Structure formats: C-alpha cells, structure tokens
Amino acid sequence: MKKLLLMFFFIGHIVMADELPDLGSYTDNIITAVEEDKISKQILYEVNQSSSVIHDVEIEDYLATLGNSLLVKTSIANRHIEFFILNDSTINAFAMLGGVVGVHTGLFLAANSESxxxxxxxxxxSHITQKHLPRIIASQQRDSYKTALGMALAILVSRSNPQLAGGAMQAVSASAVQNTLDFTRGHEQEADREGIKLLDRAGFDVRGPINFFRTMQNASQFSDGAAPAFLRTHPITSDRISDIEDRIKEYPYKQRVDSDNFYYVKGKLRAFLEEKTSIINLLKENIKNKTFINESGEHFALAYAYYRNNQINEAGQELDFLIKSKPNNPMLINLEATLLIKKGSLQEATDLYLKGLLMFPTYRAFVYGLADHYISVKYNSMAIDLLQKYLLLYPKDPNLYELMAKAYANLGKILLQHENLAEAFYYRYNLREAISLMDLAVRSRDGNFYEKSRVEARLKELQREEMLFKKSLN
Ligand SMILES: [Zn+2]
Incomplete structure (x- = not known):
C-alpha cells in the first residue's frame, strides 16, 4: 500500500509539474515541525553514513559560514540549516526537507566567484523559506509521517546521488525513485526572485546567478553537451533567465571582493580530489603561464598537493610565498602547523596552534589539530582540558567527542571513553549505535557515582528518543 501511494505520488507530480502552485491552499501544519525535525535527522543520518560526504572542518565551516551569512537575512533566521558537501564531480546542489542543503564538489569548483x-x-x-518541499508533499495524499519520510528520502535520491540514501530507501520502489521530483516552474521562479533579494541583502553581487548560468553553459559544452545535474533538477528556461535579468537591472552595480578563503577552499578541494602528480603538474603549469583566476588560490592548492605527495619542503615554499603577503589567514596558519607536525617540529606546532587560537578563538581546525597532537604525544589531560572548553562552545560537535573518547581510552577510563563515543554517534544522528555505546558505558566497571548516574540518565533519555521515533513510524 505504501509503495502504491508513493508511485501515485511520483506519477501525479509529473503530470502536474507545469502548473503553478496554489500557494493559498498551503497550510503550515501539513508537516509539523516535529515531523520535519525527525525527517531532518533521518536524512542527516544517511548523509553521515555516506562515504561521499566531505569531512574537512575548514571546508565544512567555510560553506556553513557562507550559508549562514545568507540565512540570517531571511525570515527564518533563527532556524538551523545544515549545509554539507558531497564528493561528486557533477554540478549540482539541492535543498531537502528538514532544512538540509547539499552542494556537490563539482559545483563548488565550477563557481568562479563567491557571489x-x-x-x-x-x-x-529560498526553496526552504518558501516551503516548496512541504508544498510538494502537501499537494499529495499522505496519511502518515512514514510516507512523508519516504518521499523526503526519494527526493534526496533523485536530487543527489543514490548512495546517499542507503537502507532507509527500502520502502520506496526503485522505479519510483528514477522519476525526478522536480520543483515546478513556479517554485523555480520564486526561488530565483527570493534568492536575488537575499543576495542583495547579504551584500553579494546579484549578478552571481546569471554568471553562474553562463559558467554552467560553458561546463555543459565541455562535457559532451550533457547538461549539468543542476540544470536537470532546477531546469533553466529562457523565461527564467530573462526574468532574472529583468530583476537584477533594478540593482546598482556592486563590485564585491571575494574572500581569500573562497579560493583556498577550492584549492584544498582540488589538491585532494585530483590525482596527486597530475594536479601538481597542472598547478605548476598554471602558475608558470599565469592561467588562473586567483594566483593565491593556485599556490595554496599546490602547497596542499605537495603535502599530500609528501613533498613537505616544496609545500613549505608555496606556503611561505602566501604568508609573505597575508600572514594572518587561519587556513594558512593551519597548513603551517600541519607541516610543522609532519616535520617533527612539535613544540613549534603547538605554539602556532595556540597563537592561532588567540587570533581566531572559534576556529575548530586549530582545536582538532592541537587536541590530536596532544593525544599523539600522550598529553591526554591537556587534550581533555582543551576539548572540554570547546564543548561548551560547540556542544553538538561529534568530532570533539570522538577526540575526547580517544584521550580517555589512552588513560584507560572506560566509562568516559564509551560515553564520549556514544555522544559522537548521537551527534552523527546514529541513535542505535549511541544507545549501544551508552549501554557499554553504564556497564563499565570504572567511573565514580556521579559519572555512573549521569550515563544511566543519558541512556534512558536516548532510549526514550528511540521509542518515540519508532512510534512515529507506525
Ligand atoms: Zn531550484
């Protein structure tokens, strides 16, 4: 029955894809905030399980900062939106039910400017602020949260790559998934218009979208005429382009200088995604012939490519070149500390991380780097002190818990090791694994009275959450 309902949904949507949405009939309570939160957690669980998701704190934080600089200028400024990057060379991005936005590395690398x-x-x-996904689902018959979840995951699959929604896709038939769940033309036009207003409010160049359409058109010429995936999931018609062009005429020309980190993040991605020696040769050629959009970005990419290829001295030379002009960039400091550790200059690396944290107290890459370094040289208590301090600032950061678990493991503190590892799984949305680890913490033979009662209470809390989740599926 569920499958049939879903099939109906897919077919139904395609038939009505060209109709403008009836915005008046939409009511907010079709999917409740609680349901959307659960869907969000399920999607983020799948995302966290996927090996194609990029886990690099500098790259993740860059995207989240850029996204949040836009989000704060919307009507949903207080809402949490989770941004993530998927290792996929196609040019695509997608918004999900539950406030999740994914960007492919291919799109990131294709973008020629921050705007x-x-x-x-x-x-x-804007697809999220305008509630387009709840509207798509609301426009269909739906009798339970499970159906909505199935739809949300189907949308995840159709908008992104199929590996993203592994196990939870069982309920949705394969043939249904193959059909794309495109937004309607009305949705696209609304997201374009709202997006331009938002760009302007956040201080970006409103010509960004038009420039990006051109970038995509160029990209499709180079890839056997295959349209980038973004064009498939957000079809661009000539109507849409002329509508955008009309609208941006209203705005005065605004020159916006891109941040160095935009080019550095792109550089880091290139250095790690491409084949090691060929990217080194390509970057050297580009620098020699001055064929680049941003010179610093090219040197930064080369520094990381050398680092990856264990050419530490060469990496250092590239980095020195960059530091000379702009010494206080956190991404440069982080690479410098990484190179110092690789060279065995441990004290210098520690000093540099600490200096970096004084300048940029919330920069998580320094915290991870320093804690990891403390743990590797058996300064476990120092690692724990540092991590505890940062857990006050980032209480939902799974990486901090994971590092904490490592330090406690070194000290032979079993309860605390399992407790922290359980939290790491919890904040990666893996409730089942979190419960079994918290159970191990409860059953460990060490730990004082206070710690024992804390993990017992937390285990009960996690079990209650699991029970409520299971209940909502029925
Ligand atoms: Zn769109």
Whole structure:
C-alpha cells in the first residue's frame, strides 16, 4: 500500500509539474515541525553514513559560514540549516526537507566567484523559506509521517546521488525513485526572485546567478553537451533567465571582493580530489603561464598537493610565498602547523596552534589539530582540558567527542571513553549505535557515582528518543 501511494505520488507530480502552485491552499501544519525535525535527522543520518560526504572542518565551516551569512537575512533566521558537501564531480546542489542543503564538489569548483556560489545557496535557501518541499508533499495524499519520510528520502535520491540514501530507501520502489521530483516552474521562479533579494541583502553581487548560468553553459559544452545535474533538477528556461535579468537591472552595480578563503577552499578541494602528480603538474603549469583566476588560490592548492605527495619542503615554499603577503589567514596558519607536525617540529606546532587560537578563538581546525597532537604525544589531560572548553562552545560537535573518547581510552577510563563515543554517534544522528555505546558505558566497571548516574540518565533519555521515533513510524 505504501509503495502504491508513493508511485501515485511520483506519477501525479509529473503530470502536474507545469502548473503553478496554489500557494493559498498551503497550510503550515501539513508537516509539523516535529515531523520535519525527525525527517531532518533521518536524512542527516544517511548523509553521515555516506562515504561521499566531505569531512574537512575548514571546508565544512567555510560553506556553513557562507550559508549562514545568507540565512540570517531571511525570515527564518533563527532556524538551523545544515549545509554539507558531497564528493561528486557533477554540478549540482539541492535543498531537502528538514532544512538540509547539499552542494556537490563539482559545483563548488565550477563557481568562479563567491557571489556565484552564494547565488546557488540563496536559491536553495529560498526553496526552504518558501516551503516548496512541504508544498510538494502537501499537494499529495499522505496519511502518515512514514510516507512523508519516504518521499523526503526519494527526493534526496533523485536530487543527489543514490548512495546517499542507503537502507532507509527500502520502502520506496526503485522505479519510483528514477522519476525526478522536480520543483515546478513556479517554485523555480520564486526561488530565483527570493534568492536575488537575499543576495542583495547579504551584500553579494546579484549578478552571481546569471554568471553562474553562463559558467554552467560553458561546463555543459565541455562535457559532451550533457547538461549539468543542476540544470536537470532546477531546469533553466529562457523565461527564467530573462526574468532574472529583468530583476537584477533594478540593482546598482556592486563590485564585491571575494574572500581569500573562497579560493583556498577550492584549492584544498582540488589538491585532494585530483590525482596527486597530475594536479601538481597542472598547478605548476598554471602558475608558470599565469592561467588562473586567483594566483593565491593556485599556490595554496599546490602547497596542499605537495603535502599530500609528501613533498613537505616544496609545500613549505608555496606556503611561505602566501604568508609573505597575508600572514594572518587561519587556513594558512593551519597548513603551517600541519607541516610543522609532519616535520617533527612539535613544540613549534603547538605554539602556532595556540597563537592561532588567540587570533581566531572559534576556529575548530586549530582545536582538532592541537587536541590530536596532544593525544599523539600522550598529553591526554591537556587534550581533555582543551576539548572540554570547546564543548561548551560547540556542544553538538561529534568530532570533539570522538577526540575526547580517544584521550580517555589512552588513560584507560572506560566509562568516559564509551560515553564520549556514544555522544559522537548521537551527534552523527546514529541513535542505535549511541544507545549501544551508552549501554557499554553504564556497564563499565570504572567511573565514580556521579559519572555512573549521569550515563544511566543519558541512556534512558536516548532510549526514550528511540521509542518515540519508532512510534512515529507506525
Ligand atoms: Zn531550484
């Protein structure tokens, strides 16, 4: 029955894809905030399980900062939106039910300016502020949260790559998934218009989206005429382009200087995604012939490519070149500390991380790097002190808990090790694994009275959450 309902949904949507949405009939309570939160957790669980998701705190934080600089200028400024990057060379991005926005590495690398990338994010965020996904689901018959969840995951699959929604896709038939769940033309136009207003409010160049369309058109010429995936899931018609062009005429020309980190993040992605020696050769050629959009970005990519290829001295030379002109960039400091550790200059690396944290007290890459370094040289208590301090600032950061678990493991503190590992799984949305680890913490033979009662209470809390989740599926 569920499958049939879903099939009906897919077919139904395609038939009515060209109709403008009836905005008046939409009511907020079709999917409740609680349901959307559960869907969000399920999607983020799948995302966290996927090996194609990029886990690099500097890259993740860059995207989240850029996304949040737009989000704060919307009507949903207080809502949490989760941004993530998927290792996929196709040019695509997508917004999900539950406030999740994914960007492919291919799109990130194709964007020639920060305003182009921000333009895509503003468009996706606008799909969320305008509640387009709940509207798609609301326009269909739906009798339970499970059906909505199935739809949400089907949308995840159709908008992104199929590996993303592994086990939870069982309920949805394969043939149904193959059909794309495109937004309607009305949705696209609304997201374009709202996106442009949002770009302007956040101080970006409103020409970003038009420039990015051109970038995509160029990209499709180079890839055997295959349209980038973004064009498939957000079809661009000539109507849409002329509508955008009309609208941006209203705005005065605004020159916006891209941040160094935009080019550095792109550089880091290139250095790690491409084949090691060929990217080194390509970057050297580009620098020699001055064929680049941003010179610093090219040197930064080369520094990381050398680092990856264990050419530490060469990496250092590239980095020195960059530091000379702008010494206080956190991404440069982080790479410098990484190189110092690789060279065995441990004290210098520690000093540099500490200096970095004084300048940029919330920069998580320094915290991870320093804690990891403390743990590797057996300064476990120092690692724990540092991590505890940062857990006050980032209480939902799974990486901090994971590092904490490592330090406690070194000290032979079993209860605390399992407790922290359980929290790491919990904040990666893996409730089942969190419960079994918290159970191990409860059953460990060490730990004082206070610690024992804390993990017992937390286990009960996690079990209650699981029970409520299971209940909502029926
Ligand atoms: Zn769209």
């Amino acid at each position: 182009e990338l921000a333009g895509v994010l503003a468009h996706e965020i």
